[in-house]
Amino acid sequence: MRAPAALLQLYRLGILLAVAWLIRTHHARLRVEGDRPVRVEEVASWFTNAAGLRLDLTARGGFHVLDKAGGELGYVVRTLPHANRIIGYCGITDTLVALDSNGQVLGFKIRHSEDTRTHVGDVLAERHFRKTWNQMNWDQVAGMDLKQAGVEGVSGATMTSLAVAEGIVHRFRVAQGELRPQPVRWGTRDIGLAAVLALALWLSLANAEGRERWRRWFQWLVIGYVGFLNGDLLAQSLFTGWAKSGIAWRMAPGLVLFAAAAVLVPWASRRPLYCQQLCPHGALQEVVARHAPQHWRWSVPAALDRGLRWVPAALLAFVLIVVMLPLDFDLASLEPFDAYVIRSAGVATISVAVVGLVAALFVPKAYCKYGCPTGALLEFVRARGVNDKFGRRDWVAGLLLLAGWAMHWQHAALCQLTLGPAV
Ligand code: SF4
Known part of the structure; x- marks a missing residue:
């Protein structure tokens, strides 16, 4: 040439x-300047009496969910920004996980995703996947090996769902100081x-x-x-x-x-x-x-x-x-x-x-x-x-x-x- x-x-x-x-x-x-703070309305589906959120300044870095009298109803934690290197099909996903007052997972919801919208919809529609972590405590989620646990991802949205799963486990591990380098799959x-x-x-x-x-x-x-x-x-x-x-x-x-x-x-x-x-x-x-x-x-x-x-x-x-x-x-x-x-x-x-x-x-x-x-x-x-x-x-x-x-x-x-x- x-x-x-x-x-x-x-x-x-x-x-x-x-x-x-x-x-x-x-x-x-945009992520840094316009990051989405967690609002109390987002947790209402898990905690109907929620009246406020208090930032947890410990290593877990989530929010205590409080009722009107200041009593603790549970806890929520979001996966971003800690999981901002976990990319599904074409983008990162911000997931919110809720735990009850005994520290057991109640469920998760997707707050925002840069992944393909229809794939995100499929993940949310898959009931079995949505319940993957229910009843687990913090240590069990942090210590989870997704492959061994048989978490295969949602058909039609495999990469998006696996990124959500890895994001959750990664976020729980951050607080445990147990981060392991993620292998290439x-x-x-x-x-x-x-x-x-x-x-x-x-x-x-x-x-x-x-x-x-x-x-x-x-x-x-x-x-x-x-x-x-x-x-x-x-x-x-x-x-x-x-x-x-x-x-x-x-x-x-x-x-x-x-x-x-x-x-x-x-x-x-x-x-x-x-x-x-x-x-x-x-x-x-x-x-x-x-x-x-x-x-x-x-x-x-x-x-x-x-x-x-x-x-x-x-x-x-x-x-x-x-x-x-x-x-x-x-x-x-x-x-x-x-x-x-x-x-x-x-x-x-x-x-x-x-x-x-x-x-x-x-x-x-x-x-x-x-x-x-x-x-x-x-x-x-x-x-x-x-x-x-x-x-x-x-x-x-x-x-x-x-x-x-x-x-x-x-x-x-x-x-x-x-x-x-x-x-
Ligand atoms: S649709 Fe045609 S132009 Fe577009 S990427 Fe495929 S082959 Fe190329």
């Missing part, structure tokens, strides 16, 4: 890293993803004979295993969650490897590894297009094509605004990828998935070309060879970084402007 093209690639990777760093810094600041799912990745690399980089035939079989593996079975699709909700809270390399090392390869292979080799081989929604669109009658094909007029190709970049700008400002919008509903986790998929994500697949009947991979912000992000970092030049997308990326920095810098003023002075 000639020096200018190499510099351009460094610029693109630098923009990506700078945006991720900006989001991380921004949310770290290499489960069957991670090994499976690593194997799929190895096959994709072979298909993408080797010049094997009959590669296209193998690729068609491989697409079914990607759709079935990566998509419907695991739901391990790269998405804006995942990337922004990692940028906010940190990368889930301990809880989901296979997915982290997947994401790293999706960014770094095209960056270094020009091959769009993820979009060409590994994305279940891309593969499903190809399958749909292959089975559509030829006479259904529609050629998009050039002017419309030019206009629609800006949509993914506009969606990336929208994602940045949602992440930097306190807007209540679930990023999972912007893309079709959560639809593969059928059990917990929301209506919006299913609608985007279905519309994209119907569009593929008429325009092959229409969603990839005209709708996918994650594809646009991966395409932005992809190398284009020695004749590569600084183009429009590089200008736009630089401007987005500046816009992100402005939102960070003027955050308070922008909150007032968008949400009013009460925020």
Whole structure:
């Protein structure tokens, strides 16, 4: 690669890293400045007579729950900020645990989570998981080995529920001074993803004979295993969650490897590894297009094509605004990828998935070309060879970084402007 093209690639990777760093810094600041204090209404479901909370200044660092006369009803403890390094699928979770006046756990509730909303909903809906620690005392929770205790996580929200479980045990251990370094969990799912990745690399980089035939079989593996079975699709909700809270390399090392390869292979080799081989929604669109009658094909007029190709970049700008400002919008509903986790998929994500697949009947991979912000992000970092030049997308990326920095810098003023002075 000639020096200018190499510099351009460094610029693109630098923009990506700078945006991720900006989001991380921004949310770290928001956590410290705007941390959510525990309110007495939050404990009312456990302690109906609760009238006040008194901070416990011992190593446990929770709150005594008091009635009107100052009598002690019980105790509550929140997992953040102590568990702020325990990341589920794409973010940290603040959990509140209640203990009765005898020191036995009554239950827990999730106060706030940066994880995918539908996954959090699944965790709360699973009664058996919700009762995991009930009747245990402080020492029993702190000494718990989740694996030995058979805590497997909630189906469809495994990483989120395991992060909640680890957060609770970790929080109780903090007070015991018994913190142990958390191991990296290499489960069957991670090994499976690593194997799929190895096959994709072979298909993408080797010049094997009959590669296209193998690729068609491989697409079914990607759709079935990566998509419907695991739901391990790269998405804006995942990337922004990692940028906010940190990368889930301990809880989901296979997915982290997947994401790293999706960014770094095209960056270094020009091959769009993820979009060409590994994305279940891309593969499903190809399958749909292959089975559509030829006479259904529609050629998009050039002017419309030019206009629609800006949509993914506009969606990336929208994602940045949602992440930097306190807007209540679930990023999972912007893309079709959560639809593969059928059990917990929301209506919006299913609608985007279905519309994209119907569009593929008429325009092959229409969603990839005209709708996918994650594809646009991966395409932005992809190398284009020695004749590569600084183009429009590089200008736009630089401007987005500046816009992100402005939102960070003027955050308070922008909150007032968008949400009013009460925020
Ligand atoms: S453009 Fe989006 S939907 Fe298409 S293959 Fe890439 S990530 Fe998947």
